[in-house]
Amino acid sequence: MALISTKKEATRGVWTEEEDHKLSQIIQIHGPNKWKSLAAKAGLKRCGKSCRLRWMNFLRPNIKRGNISDQEEDLILRLHKLLGNRWSLIAGRLPGRTDHEIKNYWNSHLSKKIKMKMKEKQVKSSSSVESQKAEVSIGMEMMVEKGRSEESSSKIDEYSKSNSIGDDFFDFSQEGPLNLELMSKFLDLDQTWFDFL
DNA sequence: AAAGAGTCCAACCGCGACCAG
DNA sequence: CCTGGTCGCGGTTGGACTCTT
Numbered sequence: 001m002a003l004i005s006t007k008k009e010a011t012r013g014v015w016t017e018e019e020d021h022k023l024s025q026i027i028q029i030h031g032p033n034k035w036k037s038l039a040a041k042a043g044l045k046r047c048g049k050s051c052r053l054r055w056m057n058f059l060r061p062n063i064k065r066g067n068i069s070d071q072e073e074d075l076i077l078r079l080h081k082l083l084g085n086r087w088s089l090i091a092g093r094l095p096g097r098t099d100h101e102i103k104n105y106w107n108s109h110l111s112k113k114i115k116m117k118m119k120e121k122q123v124k125s126s127s128s129v130e131s132q133k134a135e136v137s138i139g140m141e142m143m144v145e146k147g148r149s150e151e152s153s154s155k156i157d158e159y160s161k162s163n164s165i166g167d168d169f170f171d172f173s174q175e176g177p178l179n180l181e182l183m184s185k186f187l188d189l190d191q192t193w194f195d196f197l
Numbered sequence: 198a199a200a201g202a203g204t205c206c207a208a209c210c211g212c213g214a215c216c217a218g
Numbered sequence: 219c220c221t222g223g224t225c226g227c228g229g230t231t232g233g234a235c236t237c238t239t
Contacts, residue, residue: 012208012209013207013208013209013233014207014208014233014234015207015208033224033225034224035224035225036223036224047209048224048225049209049210049224049225049226050208050209052224052225052226053207053208053209054207054208056226057207057208058207085228085229086227086228087227087228088226088227088228099226099227099228100206100207100208101206103228103229104205104206104207105206107205107206107229108204108205108206109205112204199239200238200239201237201238201239202236202237202238202239203235203236203237203238204234204235204236204237205233205234205235205236206232206233206234206235207231207232207233207234208230208231208232208233209229209230209231209232210228210229210230210231211227211228211229211230212226212227212228212229213225213226213227214224214225214226214227215223215224215225215226216222216223216224216225217221217222217223217224218220218221218222218223
């Protein structure tokens with residue numbers, strides 16, 4: 001069976017039901033690894049990468065899709081503040097959610113919400129004589145926030161290295177169903193991280 | 198009703214890490 | 219060590235759908 005080696009040969013675009021079915025079946029037999037050969041075995045004209053993506057984000061069992069609750073949203077916001085754009089780590093805290101979905105949710109919903117909040121702040125402060133100063137401070141705040149995310153990310157790496165903590169420190173995916181309330185409380189209590197950061 | 202603008206999300210791309218030979 | 223293959227991640231794109239004018 002010939003492997004699909006060139007991008008030109010590979011099918012692209014939206015997956016069909018038939019393709020999904022073929023992929024699921026072949027994964028049931030061989031397991032979710034060696035994606036390139038799985039694609040060939042399933043008779044799919046897709047690259048291995050595409051198959052992996054499809055499985056990980058849509059076909060895998062126990063995946064929750066859509067309807068992100070307020071609790072989950074709150075958790076995403078807090079974790080993003082702590083971890084930055086490390087979507088896979090954030091997803092690891094939310095059982096059944098994929099990094100892909102969280103990233104999309106962030107880009108389409110949450111980033112907008114944050115902008116709106118910023119604007120509200122701006123409107124409130126613009127009524128004061130200090131409006132111009134406020135504008136500058138909001139700009140600064142946004143920069144600090146951005147920097148904090150990036151900085152915290154690198155500090156986490158640094159901390160992890162010096163304390164022999166891998167990314168799996170944040171990965172609870174192997175554990176049972178996670179209590180979102182507990183997680184939320186944990187974040188409230190976890191002042192040590194902020195002390196460190 | 199139609200056209201343009203805006204939104205959402207699935208899929209793709211590029212890069213770095215890891216590993217076997 | 220070096221190299222090629224594979225995997226995983228985050229960023230970006232493109233197209234379908236919805237909303238607005």
